[in-house]
Amino acid sequence: MTLKWMHTSSCAVTRSLGVLGETWTILIIREALTGTTRFADFRDALGLAADVLSRRLNTLVDYGVMSKDAYQEPGSRTRFEYRLTDAGRELEIVVGALQQWGDKHLPYAAGPTIERRAGRTGRPVHVAFIDDLGYEVPHADVETIQTDVYPAE
């Protein structure tokens, strides 16, 4: 899966997963959010096969999540850097939600290895549901309403 039909689904979750749902993709984005831009750095940090990394980066570029630009360091030939676009940077909330859930429900490591703070105030931030007035809504009080049937094909 993770193919054609997902990109044209009427369900936004399905469309997102059509772009992000392949193995490694979200880890690549997590890595990019910490500043990684080069092919070899992604490969070394994640330990995935180069062919898979190549395909994933190209898919992300195709869907506007990352950009691929040539750059040249003095004394080196032209290379490429992969950077998150604005759309890609907005995935931080998805990565943050996954991290928060893992920290709470899959406890294992000594502690969190990624932290998030507001740049201006330096205060720690977390991911939450808020209503249109800006008040946090406890997840137990959030109701999901399906407004249309999702077609199987």
Next chain:
Amino acid sequence: MTLKWMHTSSCAVTRSLGVLGETWTILIIREALTGTTRFADFRDALGLAADVLSRRLNTLVDYGVMSKDAYQEPGSRTRFEYRLTDAGRELEIVVGALQQWGDKHLPYAAGPTIERRAGRTGRPVHVAFIDDLGYEVPHADVETIQTDVYPAE
């Protein structure tokens, strides 16, 4: 991938994806959040192969995201229902974040097919970063700080 090493990673995102990162899993959870509990209903709604659904549901039960309980309707034999645990229900924020991102960056369908509201006030809710005082922090102001190196294996 999506195997052993992910479950023991020091990165919470990786551990989460070890449970949720296989194909179909998040769609199964989206479906469960709308109230689906039966094997055949998941299969019909998602259109996935029965063997994959069986494996995914069992994985989710194994990791405490869903429970599998016998129930009996009058005039029928015992069957099983799969329900989200508290941990599973907290994935609503992950699904919500994916939906929001898809709605914004992968526009396609006539409109959203899932909506979320606060049960008590009925107000529409969305997913956001908030700081420890409860104020929303715009995603552009959120900084990611990696506090430990993620080991490749």
Next chain:
DNA sequence: CAGGCTGAGTTTGAAACTGAGACTTAGATC
């Protein structure tokens, strides 16, 4: 300028996973 180094891939072949349909199982119903 021959040879080596490095980043960024591509190629290759074995292993693992997925999809679709056939088959199984256990009660309920005819």
Next chain:
DNA sequence: GATCTAAGTCTCAGTTTCAAACTCAGCCTG
């Protein structure tokens, strides 16, 4: 006893991943 249904399991062909080897282009060294 034969049939129906939900919930799976089995089988096998096709796809995807993994790991290692290989390619390619420019830079650097002797």
